[in-house]
Amino acid sequence: MFNLKFNITLSFFLSLSILSSYSQTNNCDVIKYLTYYEMKNDKLIETDSVVIQINNRNGERYTNVGVKYSKNQKISDLNGWIEDATGIIVRKLKNGDITDRNAISDYSLYEDDFVKTFQLKHDTYPYRIVYSYRKTTKDFISIGWEPGLFNLVPTHSAKLVFISPKNFKIRKYSHNIMESVIDTVENSVRYRWESEYLKPFHDEIYSVSNRQVLPYVIISPIHFVYGVEGENENWQTFGNWQYRLIKDLGVLPEDEKIKVAQLIKGISDKREIVKVLYHYLQDHTRYINVTIDVGGLKPYPASYVAQNKYGDCKALSNYMKALLNFAGINSFYTIIYRGEQPFEIIKSLPCAEYFNHAILTVPLGKDTIWLENTSNTGPFGNVSYDIQNREALVIDEFDSKLIKMPVLNKFDVMNCRKIDVTFTEAGHAAVLLKASFKGGDFDYFNQLKSDLNKDEQDEVIRKIIKISNFDLIQWELNKPHRDTASIDLSLKLTLYKALKALGQENYFSNLGIGVPVFSNPKERANPVEISCPIYEVDSATYHLPVGYEIKSIPEKVSIVTIYGNYEFSVEPKGSVVMVFKKFELFSGNYSLSQYPDFYKFISAVNDKENTKILIKKKYL
Helix, strand or coil: CCCHHHHHHHHHHHHHHCCCCCCCCCCEEEEEEEEEEEEECCEEEEEEEEEEEECCHHHHHHHEEEEEEECCEEEEEEEEEEECCCCCEEEECCHHHCEEEECCCCCEEEECEEEEEEECCCCCCCEEEEEEEEEEECCCCCEEECCCCCCCCCEEEEEEEEEEECCCCEEEEEECCCCCEEEEECCEEEEEEEEEECCCCCCCCCECCHHHCCCEEEEEECEEEECEEEECCCHHHHHHHHHHHHCCCCCCCHHHHHHHHHHCCCCCCHHHHHHHHHHHHHHHCEECEEECCHHHCCCCCHHHHHHHCEECHHHHHHHHHHHHHHCCCCCEEEEECCCCCCCCCCCCCCCHHHCCEEEEEEEECCEEEEECCCCCCCCCCCCCCCCCCCEEEECCCCCCEEEECCCCCCCCCEEEEEEEEEECCCCCEEEEEEEEECHHHHHHHHHHHHHCCHHHHHHHHHHHCCCCCEEEEEEEEECCCCCCCCEEEEEEEEECCCCEEECCEEEEECCCCCCCCCCCCCCCCCCEEECCCEEEEEEEEEECCCCEEECCCCCCEEEECCCEEEEEEEEEECCEEEEEEEEEECCEEECCCCHHHHHHHHHHHHHHHCCEEEEEECCC
C-alpha cells in the first residue's frame, strides 16, 4: 500500500522551505494545490494541501478559508499557518480560530452540509497561507476535481492522486488535462494527474459553459453503495440505482388520495388531469431546498410533502409523480442540469456529476409533457430557458435513457414592443411602452412578479431601463393567464432632453431594440454559445413637436448573415414618424476564429441602431 502521509510530507511540505518567486501582478496566486484520495476499508480518505500567496490588499478576500463537508463525512488533521516572504512561519492556526457551522443556503430550510471556516491574515505583503486537512467519506458515488481552486485566481501547480485496491474498478475522464499516469504496486493502483490553471475563467456574455473550458477530472466507481447498491456500468444501471433509491417514496396519505379523487372526478382527458394536478401542486406547495439524507440525492417521501406542503426539486417531483400515479397516469422522474448554458454529457461515463435538478416527464401518446415542479407560477408544460436544449436522464427501472430536451425556437422567445413617443417643443418626450416577453425574459419577469414585493420590483424595473435622464411615472406587469408563457410590461415615463439641437435643426435617437453587448475580438476570451435564438420585434411611433417635419428619411436596412438578421425602416406620415425593427440572433456555437465575423454583424446592427433622425421646422 502507498504511504499517503509519507508522500504528502515529502512532495509538499518540505518543498515550502524554499519560496519560489512568482509574479505579483495578480492579487492572489495558488502556488500549490494537491489532492490525494485513497480507498481504504471501504472508505474514501481525501487529503487536501494548499499554498496560497496573497500579494496585496485586494487578495485578502482569499484569506477566508472554508472546508465543506456533509453528515457522512469527517474532517480531521486540519492544520494551517502563515509564512512571510522569507519563508518564516509568523502564525499558526489554532483550534480556537476555527468556526464550525451549518452551511445553510439562503433558499434552504436545512441541510446536511457543514463548513469549517477560519482566516489566516497577515499585514506585510506578499505572504503565504498554507493549510491542509483530511476528509473521510463513508460512501461516495463520484469525484469531480478541478485544478483551479478559484475561478479568478491562477493555480501554478496542481496534482490529483487516486489510490485504490487492484480489484476496485473505476471509470475516469479528464478534460483539458493530460491523461493519468498509472502505477501498480503490490495490491494497489495509483492514478496521478498533474495540471495547472494559469488562464482564469472570466464570465462573458453568451460564453460557453465553464465545463467546456476549464480543466477537470471525473472519477466514478463502477460499483458503489450510496443509499442502496448501484453500478455506473452504463446509463441503464445508473438509472436503476436512482430508481431503487426513490421507489418506495411515492405513497400518499389517505386524506391526500381523497383530495385527488375529488379533483379529477368526472375528467376523462389525461392531459386535463395532469394540468389539474399540476395546478394543485402549485397552489398547495412551495419550494424550499432540503439537502439531507444520502448527500441530497434522495428526495423526501410524497407523504412528507403532502403533510408539510414544501420540498425541493426532488421531493416536489416525486410528490407530483405520486399524484399522477394515483390518477393512473405514468410519469418518469427525470434529472437534468439547470443553468443558463448546457454542457456536454460524457456518454461513456455515467455518473451524478452532470445533474443538479429534477423534473417530471409525462408521456401521453405521441405527446410529452415536462413538468417543472418548483415554480408556483410557471405555465403548465412550459420548458423554461434554463432547462431547454440539453440532455436529461429519464429514470426507468430497467430502461433509463438520455433524452434531448426541446429547443426553444424564435417564436418561443419573441419579444415584441410597441412604443409611442410624443415630443414637446421643449425637447422632452412622453413615452408609452407596451412590451410582451417570452422565453428567458418571460422567466425573468415572471419570477420578478411572483418573488418580489412592489417596491423591490420598482427598483429592478428602473435599473433595466437602459436610457438616461428619465422619470418613471407608472408601470405594470401583467400575465394574461397562469399557463401563458408570456408576460406583458406597460410603462409610462418622461424622457428629458430627448430632442437634441443641431444648428437650426434637431434630431432624436430611436430607442434601441436590445442588442446584446459583446466585447471586441481583442478582449473576447471564450467561444460564443447561444443555446436558443434571440428575436426582438419593435414598432415605434414618434410624434414630432408642433410645426416640425422630418428632414431626411434614413435608408431602409436589411442585414442577412449566418449569425442572424436585422431589419430597419422608417416611414414618415406628416408629423408622425414610424420606425420598424427586427433583430434575430440565431442559436449556435461560434469559435474564437469565427468571433470577428460574428462581432462584425453585431457592430453593423449597433451602427444602424445609433441612426439619428433629423427633423426641421416646416417654414425653414
